[in-house]
Every structure is written in structure tokens, then in C-alpha cells.
Amino acid sequence: MSFKIIFWYWWALAAVLLVFEMMLPGVVFLFLAFGAAAAGFVLLIASDLSLEFQLLIFAVVSVLSAVGLRRTLRRLQHIDGPPNTLNARGDAMIGRTFVLDAPILNGRGRVNLGDGSWNVSGPDMVKGAKVRVKAVNGTELSVEPAP
Structure with missing residues (x-):
């Protein structure tokens, strides 16, 4: 008695991989799910394919979908990085430490x-003291003594 893979097995694998994709971070299992679904579809059309050829289809479609969808998925994902402060220069200074040039x-x-040169407001301090920006009020930085 021999074990024969039928197309439903590949589609079940694709469904399990999609569940993994939803539960785990990253976008890895999506491409593998595409490969499994494609292998199942090809096996549905030609039911006498060898296991080696099925695995080849799975691998090739997985890699091609990863390469082909990379640009689209990168555009859709929110890439973590520094916030865009092009028009909000003061907001980029919150939390940073500076040295006072004037008391x-x-x-x-x-x-x-x-x-x-920026106006600062805060408790009285001497020139050269380290300050940390805690807020921005228009063109004025609200500061506090830095630890």
C-alpha cells in the first residue's frame, strides 16, 4: 500500500500556512502558502505528477512570489523608523539633550x-548647563535640567 498525495493535501498545507501567517510576525508563510496552493492546483489538473515535481513547483512558485511581491508588500507595510519631521523640526528635538549657550x-x-538659535523656557540655569527638551511651544523649546 503506497501513500499518494492528492491536491487537497497541498491546499490544506496552504491553509495552515495562511493561519501561521496571521499569527506570527513577518511575511514569510504567505509565499509558502502561494507555493502550496499552486502545487495543489497543478496536481488537480495533472494527477499523476511525481512528488519531486510537486516539490519543485512548490519551491519555484514560493520563490517567485517572494521576489515578485516584495516591492508591493514593502510599500504596503509601515516601516519603523524615525518619524517624518520635515515640517515639524521642533518635534524632532523632544527628548534630546543640549547645552545652554546663554543662561x-x-x-x-x-x-x-x-x-x-532657539528660545528656551524653563527653570533658571547657568550658561553651559545640560538641558533636555520636554515640549515644543511654537518656536520655543520647554526644557528641564538633564540628568
Whole structure:
């Protein structure tokens, strides 16, 4: 008695791989599911294929779908990275530490950042003290002493 693979086995494998794709991070099992579904479809049409040829179809379709869908999936995914601060330069400074270029007197001072100078507000501190930006109010940085 010999074991014969029928197309339903490949489709069941594709369904299991799709469940794995939904439960686990990344986009790996989706391509394998495409390969299993394609192998099952080819086996449905030509039921006398050898196991080696079925595995070849599975592998080739999996790799081709990974290569072919890579650009589309990358565009659809949200890539983690630094937030886009092109038009919100002050928001990029929250949490960063700087050195005061002028003392903070009566709650007001200045700090030079790169090629610009920013107004700062916070507790009175001497020139050269390290400050951490905690908020941005328009063009003024709200600071606190840095640890």
C-alpha cells in the first residue's frame, strides 16, 4: 500500500500556512502558502505528477512570489523608523539633550542648535548647563535640567 498525495493535501498545507501567517510576525508563510496552493492546483489538473515535481513547483512558485511581491508588500507595510519631521523640526528635538549657550534668566534663555538659535523656557540655569527638551511651544523649546 503506497501513500499518494492528492491536491487537497497541498491546499490544506496552504491553509495552515495562511493561519501561521496571521499569527506570527513577518511575511514569510504567505509565499509558502502561494507555493502550496499552486502545487495543489497543478496536481488537480495533472494527477499523476511525481512528488519531486510537486516539490519543485512548490519551491519555484514560493520563490517567485517572494521576489515578485516584495516591492508591493514593502510599500504596503509601515516601516519603523524615525518619524517624518520635515515640517515639524521642533518635534524632532523632544527628548534630546543640549547645552545652554546663554543662561536661562527669569525663565527665558537661548540655545544654538546646528545652524539656528532657539528660545528656551524653563527653570533658571547657568550658561553651559545640560538641558533636555520636554515640549515644543511654537518656536520655543520647554526644557528641564538633564540628568
